[in-house]
Each structure stands twice: as C-alpha cells, then as structure tokens.
Amino acid sequence: MDVNGKLTDTTVLVVDDEPASRYALGTVLRRAGHQVVAVADGRQALAELDVRLRKGSLPDVALVDVNLPDMSGFELCRRLKERPHMATLPVVHFSALRVPPADRCPGLDTGAEAYLTVPAEPEEIEAAVRAAVRAARLRADDQALVRRLKLLSETIVTIQSARSLHELADAAADGAARLLGSPAAVFVLDQDDELYRGLSRERTSLALPDEGAHRDVAGLLRRLTRGQSGVRITTVPTPLWPTGFFRPGVEHDARLTLVLTQDGKVPVCVATPTRGQRRVDPENEALLAQLAQATALAAEPLLMYQVERHVALTLQHSFLPRPHQLPELPGVDIAVRYEPASQETEIGGDFYAALRVGDGVLTAVGDVVGHSLEAATVMVELRHALRAYCLTESDPAALADRLDRLLQHYHADVTATVCLALIDPATGRTRVANAGHIPPLILGDDGSAEYVKASGPLLGVGLPHPPPTELVLEPTDRLLMVTDGLIETRGTDLTVSMEHLRAAAGGALPGLEALCDTLLACFGRDREDDVALLALSLAN
Known part of the structure; x- marks a missing residue:
C-alpha cells in the first residue's frame, strides 16, 4: 500500500475472451501499480491458478467476465470456491452487457465480491479491485487470528496438564514456536535459583548451550524481574544474550516476555529471536504475554508440589x-x-x-x-x-x-x-x-x-x-x-x-x-x- 492508501504490488488475474477488453483492463490495472495476468477462458484460468498454486503465488484478485466461451463466469467462480486452496481468492465479475440486478445474484451466491459493468471509469475498476483485496486480506487476517487463538488455547491446556516444571517449560516453548513460526525458549527460575528450561521441539535434538549460558540466563532473569509486577516485554541484544538457545552457534537478539508467579518470587520467561527486526507485531506480543501468564499460573502448583515433595522426601529419608x-x-x-x-x-x-x-x-x-x-x-x-x-x-x-x-x-x-x-x-x-x-x-x-x-x-x-x-x-x-x-x-x-x-x-x-x-x-x-x-x- 502506498502513502495514498492505494494497493500496490498486487497481482490481478483477468479472465476475458475479448482481446481488446483484456488489453484495456490490463492497461488500467498496470497504471494503478498492479501486475496483470490475462487469460482467455475458464479452463486457461484454472490451469494458470494450478501452476501458481504449486509455486505458492496465487493472484490477489480475479476479474472474471460473466460470458466466457467454455463456461460462465459464475461457473468458474463456483469451481474456484470449491477448491480449498483457492476458496479465499476474491472474484469480481464484469460484463459489457447491462444485466438486471436479479441476474447478478448467481455470481454473488457463488462467492463473488462484486459486479462491474464495463466499460467503467478507471477509478471504479481500481476501487472494486481495492475493496475485494482488502476484504479478502481482512478475512485472512481474522482466520489466522482465530487459528492462533485456538493454538494458544490448546497450548494452555497442555501447559496446565504438565506434571513437572521441565514438562511445563517444554510445552510452553513448543506452543510459542508454533504461534510465531520461529524457535522459542521458555525459562522458569525457582526460588533456589534452579533454572528449568524448555526449547521448541525442532531445537531440542540439536547441541544445547553449556551450563555457563544457563547461569547467564538465570542472572539476567533475576535482574530484569527485580521489583517487577505484571508483564514486561524487552529486547536483550546479542552481546548480553547467550548464543545457541534458538539455533546452534547462531547469535540472536532475544525478545523476552517476562512475568512473575503470583507470589512474585519466581520469574517465567518466554524468549524468541528478533532476527534483527526493528518493528514489533502487537498481536504477537499480546499472544506471548497471554502464554507467559498462563505458564506462570501453571507453574504455581508445580512449585508448591516441589516444596511438598522435598518435605516428604526429607521425612522418609530421615526416618x-x-x-x-x-x-x-x-x-x-x-x-x-x-x-x-x-x-x-x-x-x-x-x-x-x-x-x-x-x-x-x-x-x-x-x-x-x-x-x-x-x-x-x-x-x-x-x-x-x-x-x-x-x-x-x-x-x-x-x-x-x-x-x-x-x-x-x-x-x-x-x-x-x-x-x-x-x-x-x-x-x-x-x-x-x-x-x-x-x-x-x-x-x-x-x-x-x-x-x-x-x-x-x-x-x-x-x-x-x-x-x-x-x-x-x-x-x-x-x-x-x-x-x-x-x-x-x-x-x-x-x-x-x-x-x-x-x-x-x-x-x-x-x-x-x-x-x-x-x-x-x-x-x-x-x-x-x-x-x-x-x-x-x-x-x-
């Protein structure tokens, strides 16, 4: 999107059997900053989309003529919406014929976003494309958020069922990695300064940092949470963050989400690599904050049990x-x-x-x-x-x-x-x-x-x-x-x-x-x- 709020770097699939019409639409769209892929009928459109799907680069929107030689534009839209990996592609129907409103309904019923009568002003064409793409992106964002919230909920359930602090940290790290699509580490530092560490699943099979790195993390957590209440999110630069927690031998700045347990004594930390990114995603921060708080709450009974277990073992060993x-x-x-x-x-x-x-x-x-x-x-x-x-x-x-x-x-x-x-x-x-x-x-x-x-x-x-x-x-x-x-x-x-x-x-x-x-x-x-x-x- 440019400074004027216009969409740029979008790809538009134009499906029209009239070469002159394809050229006119393509010219308007290219002048507006879009890339254009033009085909002449429904079968060519499906074949083009199959190729692009395999490459992982579907167009952002399809402009489809209602009257195609091999199938109607409505039928093409129906076929697209039936394919799971193409169902989210927004479709805008157009026609050079003036069609009564009732005859436009089949297009909307099959999932199309809008209906244009051409020829139309360039601004109207651009507005229809812009609206369709924005609506599709909003839907995709909403669906992605729902998926991530579901994943967060599943992770919290797994965390709450953990039977030990090690199991708890592993479950939280795995959930953080799935939420963000990147490596993650989770640390719980108990009152005796013993550090319980969990690493995301793909990381645990590789070489792990040495004891010195763990001592550095423990000291860092104590300093960062001293006098803290609530959730604190901060970035620790590479010189201060030990190498190897996210990838073997690779240095990373670390984005830390820190929270104390309810008694305010035990720090819980969810750590992810920043990869040199300056901008912070507020949605990611909010999800990690919820994950860290849930981990701290789940750690409470395990810490209490740890004390009880120590007392019980002391009793048994003493008698x-x-x-x-x-x-x-x-x-x-x-x-x-x-x-x-x-x-x-x-x-x-x-x-x-x-x-x-x-x-x-x-x-x-x-x-x-x-x-x-x-x-x-x-x-x-x-x-x-x-x-x-x-x-x-x-x-x-x-x-x-x-x-x-x-x-x-x-x-x-x-x-x-x-x-x-x-x-x-x-x-x-x-x-x-x-x-x-x-x-x-x-x-x-x-x-x-x-x-x-x-x-x-x-x-x-x-x-x-x-x-x-x-x-x-x-x-x-x-x-x-x-x-x-x-x-x-x-x-x-x-x-x-x-x-x-x-x-x-x-x-x-x-x-x-x-x-x-x-x-x-x-x-x-x-x-x-x-x-x-x-x-x-x-x-x-």
Whole structure:
C-alpha cells in the first residue's frame, strides 16, 4: 500500500475472451501499480491458478467476465470456491452487457465480491479491485487470528496438564514456536535459583548451550524481574544474550516476555529471536504475554508440589535407616533399598523396617495408600507405632491388628498395606502376616522362587487378620519383601507383574546386595510410585 492508501504490488488475474477488453483492463490495472495476468477462458484460468498454486503465488484478485466461451463466469467462480486452496481468492465479475440486478445474484451466491459493468471509469475498476483485496486480506487476517487463538488455547491446556516444571517449560516453548513460526525458549527460575528450561521441539535434538549460558540466563532473569509486577516485554541484544538457545552457534537478539508467579518470587520467561527486526507485531506480543501468564499460573502448583515433595522426601529419608544405620541383628544378614518415585509423580508412603524382637528379628515392608505429604506423614506414624508395639508384642498378626486399629482411630480415611515377618535366626522358623501386601518371595540356591501363601485384609478397614503363615527358612534361602511400586505398571495386571518379579529374582546373582541391585535395574527406573525393598538371609 502506498502513502495514498492505494494497493500496490498486487497481482490481478483477468479472465476475458475479448482481446481488446483484456488489453484495456490490463492497461488500467498496470497504471494503478498492479501486475496483470490475462487469460482467455475458464479452463486457461484454472490451469494458470494450478501452476501458481504449486509455486505458492496465487493472484490477489480475479476479474472474471460473466460470458466466457467454455463456461460462465459464475461457473468458474463456483469451481474456484470449491477448491480449498483457492476458496479465499476474491472474484469480481464484469460484463459489457447491462444485466438486471436479479441476474447478478448467481455470481454473488457463488462467492463473488462484486459486479462491474464495463466499460467503467478507471477509478471504479481500481476501487472494486481495492475493496475485494482488502476484504479478502481482512478475512485472512481474522482466520489466522482465530487459528492462533485456538493454538494458544490448546497450548494452555497442555501447559496446565504438565506434571513437572521441565514438562511445563517444554510445552510452553513448543506452543510459542508454533504461534510465531520461529524457535522459542521458555525459562522458569525457582526460588533456589534452579533454572528449568524448555526449547521448541525442532531445537531440542540439536547441541544445547553449556551450563555457563544457563547461569547467564538465570542472572539476567533475576535482574530484569527485580521489583517487577505484571508483564514486561524487552529486547536483550546479542552481546548480553547467550548464543545457541534458538539455533546452534547462531547469535540472536532475544525478545523476552517476562512475568512473575503470583507470589512474585519466581520469574517465567518466554524468549524468541528478533532476527534483527526493528518493528514489533502487537498481536504477537499480546499472544506471548497471554502464554507467559498462563505458564506462570501453571507453574504455581508445580512449585508448591516441589516444596511438598522435598518435605516428604526429607521425612522418609530421615526416618528410614540407611543400610549402614540398620540395627545389629544377630543371626541374619539384611540389605535394603529405597527409591523415590520419578520427579513427575507425587511422593508416596513406602517404608521398610528391621527390628530386634527378643531373640528374633521382625522385618516389615509397607505402603500407605495415596501420594502426598499426608501419606509420608502417616508412614512415619505407622513405623514409629510398630517399633513401640514390638516392645510388648512379637506376633505378626497381633501387630497387624494393632496397626489397623491405629489407622481407624487417627486416620479413618487412610488405608495401608504391610507385610510382617518374624524370623528366629537359630532355627529359621518364620511367621508371616500379610495385610493386603505383596507376599514375601523365598529364593532357593537352586534358582527356585516361590511366594509365601500369606494374605489378609488392608490396614484401616477394621477386618480381623488371620493367624500367621509359618515356614522354615533354610540357611541358603533368601527372603525378599518389596512394595508394589517396584513392579506395578498401569494397564498391566499385578499378578503378571509378580510373575515377572519372580523370574527376575530367581535369575539374580547370589547375595543380598546383588539381588536388590538386579531388581532395581530390571524394574526400578522412572517408576510412578516409590520403591522399598528388603532382602534377608540367615547369617552363616
């Protein structure tokens, strides 16, 4: 468009079987600054448009004579509008014959923009072309905005369903890249100055910036958001913005959209390359601002969960003894493992215990149902209660009953599973009480692996527990107790997973440590639940 508001650099397709008319229209349009492509009939027009469509350069408007030799101008318009990639091409019909208004309706009904009677004044022809092109561009802009708003909405839904800050940043970066059609990076800097970075999908498969670049970004975000409220949009020039976040080894100025989380402490940044552009698109800025605000809102619960998870893990680690902290248990050898769930899932209430009870040893592995700080807290209560009850009671079934009553009294809406085994190291006599848990697995030195036939109701439901199951542990046997987090997989029946565990344990190398290491290597990676293991054998 020139300074007078006239459209220039537009291409007009003229479809007219009269050479003189084509020449006259072409002359008028070229003098107005348009490029002109002229053809004589409807088939030539369709062929020309097919060629230009393949090249990605459709005309901006078509001037179509109503009376063509092979098809009417109305029919040509109808065919154009039926083709998805040509439907947006504006059409202006014209005719040298004076046509009654009612006879012009078919053209408008097929999607034409206007109707001209020629010969016409150059200004009228130019005005009709200008109006048709402007209307088409406005429609295209509106459709593009609708598509981008839909894309923004879909991105926000994906962001809100993220299970971790890394997943959140990746989803936001991918959405920003799709909105703008360029690489993007998203950063969340938590209160401990740990930087969570997400890069758009095509970028993440390439070489990434080093740790120094990440430290520079973290420091920059802190400085830019100090004392800030609301959304801030700024450009960081190349010398201050680390190389490689948008393209490997390529320097870019960065356009940053910054916002703080609601508590005003954690910065969220959506970064895109400016590519040296001086002008800023207000629409792009508004979309990125909405994206940044949505990312900050979605980060809030993840940051709160991160704190809760840290507290829960601290609780579990502080109350679960490390292998070197286990009490002296004469007559038995024990190995234990505890692995928290992956970062994308909530902390649970898994625990183990190994206690001296008179001349025997009581081992326990349990799991408080649920995933939260509350589950971890109840786990601590159960473990402490078990230690206290063992001072006056050693029967596993009686201990299960007492733990059941504790849950009913203090945590009526909580249930738990636990497996208890009382071992006499001198004789190998073992008594097992199982409250809704995976039963112990007895591994022989011949490679055999059999589950103890012991079962009973969950803790917290108020049902009586059956007498303990008795067996004799041989000096060469290993007794294995695990929580279901080791093997449970969504969509897989637990009995199938238990068979997988039995096969893997039976094929493990000798020794308790080797057994635990083998099982964690087979099952324990990226689990959705905590994992607790306890392996025991009679001391030689």
